[in-house]
Amino acid sequence: MRDAVIVEAVRTPIGKGKPGGALAGVHPVDLLAHTLRTLVGRSGVDPALVDDVIGGCVDQVGEQAMNTTRYAWLSAGFPESVPATTIDRQCGSSQQAVHFAAQGVISGAYDLVVACGIESMSRVPMWSNVPPGADPFGPGLAARYPEGLVPQGISAELIAAKWSIGREEMDVFATSSHRRAAQAHADGLFDAELAPVATDAGTVTADESVRPGTTPEILAGLRPAYADPAYAERFPQIEWSVTAGNASPINDGASAVLIASGETAARLGLRPKARLHSSAVTGSDPLTMLTGIIPATDKVLRRAGLRLDDIDLFEVNEAFAGVVLAWLRETGADPAKVNVNGGAIALGHPLGASGTRLMATLVNAMHQRGARYALQTMCEAGGLANATILEAVMA
Numbered sequence: 001m002r003d004a005v006i007v008e009a010v011r012t013p014i015g016k017g018k019p020g021g022a023l024a025g026v027h028p029v030d031l032l033a034h035t036l037r038t039l040v041g042r043s044g045v046d047p048a049l050v051d052d053v054i055g056g057c058v059d060q061v062g063e064q065a066m067n068t069t070r071y072a073w074l075s076a077g078f079p080e081s082v083p084a085t086t087i088d089r090q091c092g093s094s095q096q097a098v099h100f101a102a103q104g105v106i107s108g109a110y111d112l113v114v115a116c117g118i119e120s121m122s123r124v125p126m127w128s129n130v131p132p133g134a135d136p137f138g139p140g141l142a143a144r145y146p147e148g149l150v151p152q153g154i155s156a157e158l159i160a161a162k163w164s165i166g167r168e169e170m171d172v173f174a175t176s177s178h179r180r181a182a183q184a185h186a187d188g189l190f191d192a193e194l195a196p197v198a199t200d201a202g203t204v205t206a207d208e209s210v211r212p213g214t215t216p217e218i219l220a221g222l223r224p225a226y227a228d229p230a231y232a233e234r235f236p237q238i239e240w241s242v243t244a245g246n247a248s249p250i251n252d253g254a255s256a257v258l259i260a261s262g263e264t265a266a267r268l269g270l271r272p273k274a275r276l277h278s279s280a281v282t283g284s285d286p287l288t289m290l291t292g293i294i295p296a297t298d299k300v301l302r303r304a305g306l307r308l309d310d311i312d313l314f315e316v317n318e319a320f321a322g323v324v325l326a327w328l329r330e331t332g333a334d335p336a337k338v339n340v341n342g343g344a345i346a347l348g349h350p351l352g353a354s355g356t357r358l359m360a361t362l363v364n365a366m367h368q369r370g371a372r373y374a375l376q377t378m379c380e381a382g383g384l385a386n387a388t389i390l391e392a393v394m395a
Contacts, residue, residue, distance in 0.1 A: 003262045004102035005272035005393060008043040009360035010035060010195045011255035014207045014348035017121030022204045023197060023252040024122035028057075028064050031197070032072035032118040035254040038195035039114065040078070043258050045268060051110040053084035054100050056093025056117035057352035060086060061129040068118055088352075089281075090380040091319060093117055094255065095355025095388060101259045102276040111264040116256035117353035126250065126351070145287070147234070152381060153226035155289045156247065156320035157238045162288070163326040167241035170321035171219040174246040174345045177318060181342025182212035189341055189368060193360040209249045209348040219245035246321040251348035255356040257363075272393040273363045277373070278304035284383040290323045292385030293377040294330045300375065300387035308333060311389070312371035315358040317378040318343035327377075340365055354378065355386070366392055 012035055015023030023031060032055065040047050055069030070084040089096040094117025104110035130136050137149070150158075160170070184190055185206055196205045224240035225247065232238065265272050280300035284292035293316060301308060314337055316324045324343070328335055341361055344354065358376050366374050377387040 002106050002108060004105040004259050004276040005262055005265055006257050006274045006276065006363055007260050007265050007270040007272055008039055008258040009193060009273065009363045010038045010042065011193050011357045011360045012195050012197050012253050013204045014209060014251050014253040014350055015204060016208045017250035017252050017350065019122060021122050021252055022208045023120070023199065025199055026197065028118050028120035028123060029068055029071045029075050031120060031252070032068065032116060032254040033075035034197055035116065035195055035256045036072060036076045036078070036114065039256045039258055043270060045112065045258070045270065047078040047082065049112050050082050051113050052104065053082060053114040053116065054097040055084065055086045056088070056097045056355055057086050058088055058090055058093055058119060059124045059126060059128045060088060062124050064118070064120065064124045069116065072118065089384060089386070090382060091317065091351055092355050092378040092380040092384065092386040093352045095359065095376065095378055095386040096281070098257060098259070098276070098356060098359060098388065099279045099281065099386065102279065105259055105261050112260045114256055114258055115356055116254065117356045118254045119350040119352040120252045121250045121350060122252050149286055150231065151226070152289065152319070153242055154231050155287065156242045156322050157226060157240065158235060158288050159290060159326050160241050160322040161237040161239060163329050165322045165325045168216065169325060170241060170246040171216045173321040173325060174219060175214050175216050177339065177342045177345040178211050178214040180340065181207065181210045181346035184341035185210065189364070192364050207347045209251060210342070210346045219243065242320060242322065246345065248319050248344040248349035251350040253348060253350035253353045253357060255353045255360055257356050257359055274366060274390040275393050277389040277391040280387045282385050284385065286383035289381060289383045290319060290379040291326065292383055293323070293327050293379050293387070296377050296385035296387035297327070297331055297375065300389055304389045306373060306389065311373050311375045312337065313340060313362065313365055313369065313374040314338045315362045315376040317349070317354060317358060318345040319349060319379055321345060323379055340369070362390065366390065
């Protein structure tokens with residue numbers, strides 16, 4: 001059976017997704033193109049050998065419309081003969097791109113493929129692809145869920161209520177994310193994955209949303225972000241604990257990984273960083289929507305024939321602190337192994353780019369810590385979740 005290995009992984013620093021943010025002046029096609037050039041350049045491969053480029057992007061409209069991945073590849077100056085496509089599995093879009101790429105390699109459809117992701121939330125704000133008054137759900141879904149679905153922030157509040165996760169616990173978790181991310185930057189732990197971006201204002205070399213001085217006391221002063229009388233009446237169990245401080249910010253960024261068959265890597269003289277051991281995707285309740293990471297973790301472990309204790313490192317996307325804390329409650333994973341270099345609350349969450357951003361960080365953390373197995377999982381809108389297990393490649 002063919003295997004799929006990651007031979008290179010890069011990401012841009014993550015900018016604040018608002019006007020004036022570090023990367024706000026960079027067109028998303030150019031931002032992804034820069035990442036692709038860095039990926040190919042560091043690997044040393046001939047770009048003409050790439051069989052396909054699969055990119056994740058959530059808001060595929062405006063400057064991110066018309067198959068952004070294809071135009072980023074061309075903008076990078078690479079061969080027109082290499083195809084590309086853009087996919088959407090919400091926040092897990094580029095992690096799903098990795099799954100599709102690995103499946104193509106394992107099946108024999110690909111020998112060398114790029115999985116990547118992009119989101120410029122400063123230039124293409126969230127929900128830009130849903131015009132005012134548009135109904136993205138349709139009457140059939142409304143009939144199935146007559147009380148209506150809810151925004152992700154309300155889902156996060158429902159999760160906090162169900163698992164009895166209080167405001168203080170979420171703020172402590174968020175503080176830890178910032179401290180870990182700041183320490184990782186100080187120790188140079190992101191250096192191998194970062195692709196600094198030159199802008200008119202200078203070169204961006206670090207993640208812009210990390211706040212080393214964050215404390216639980218500071219976060220305690222923030223107001224609840226989603227308090228709404230209508231939802232309060234519908235869900236009296238909610239205590240309104242989710243704030244801008246214990247949730248991921250709005251961001252700009254791009255990331256990419258290069259995946260090959262083991263045979264192709266050997267033939268081209270590429271050194272694998274990790275093997276894509278197993279993958280899974282699940283669906284769950286679209287109301288709470290963000291809990292799919294719990295069954296996805298169980299599913300990928302069963303598929304891999306591994307136990308939770310076999311996993312040395314975890315990357316669990318920090319869309320909201322309560323989501324990761326609920327996952328910890330259910331799985332019993334060791335918090336010391338989770339998001340060891342900080343997570344999206346500190347580093348940022350540029351939607352379509354986050355899957356391969358987490359993977360770039362995870363691959364490097366495996367090498368830094370001598371991990372054999374690592375697991376990545378992401379919650380996704382609509383009640384979806386991806387999970388991937390990586391295995392270190394022995395020299």
